[in-house]
Amino acid sequence: MKVFVDTNVFIASITDEPGRGDVATELLNENHDFCTSILNLMEIRSVLTKKKRVEQERVEEALADIHGRVDIYAPEISDQISAYSLQQDTLLYTLDCVLLALAEDIDATLVTFDGELLENGATSPTELME
Numbered sequence: 165m166k167v168f169v170d171t172n173v174f175i176a177s178i179t180d181e182p183g184r185g186d187v188a189t190e191l192l193n194e195n196h197d198f199c200t201s202i203l204n205l206m207e208i209r210s211v212l213t214k215k216k217r218v219e220q221e222r223v224e225e226a227l228a229d230i231h232g233r234v235d236i237y238a239p240e241i242s243d244q245i246s247a248y249s250l251q252q253d254t255l256l257y258t259l260d261c262v263l264l265a266l267a268e269d270i271d272a273t274l275v276t277f278d279g280e281l282l283e284n285g286a287t288s289p290t291e292l293m294e
Contacts, residue, residue, distance in 0.1 A: 177189040
């Protein structure tokens, strides 16, 4: 199964977030075809360095590990057009719409802890665990 991993799943695993870290790490250790977007990698860098106050060197190591283990995609103009239409229907945040559209375009299941995304077609990490 192709699994598009949202930023919050990576963050939960990297920071061993209480209540989520174990689930995220267990999922990421499953045998799936994992992917994410370059936008997620950028968001991971921002969240870890600014919000979580993790040293940038450690963040870059985590990003290199992710980059080495998962396929990285960049949204195309068609994904952005799809995201625009999706936002009209759902009123989700811009990035969330782009990620949903990109995941659909590459025929992947978007996995996240985000409640709004879960209400609009994404899947919880626990639903994908064997």
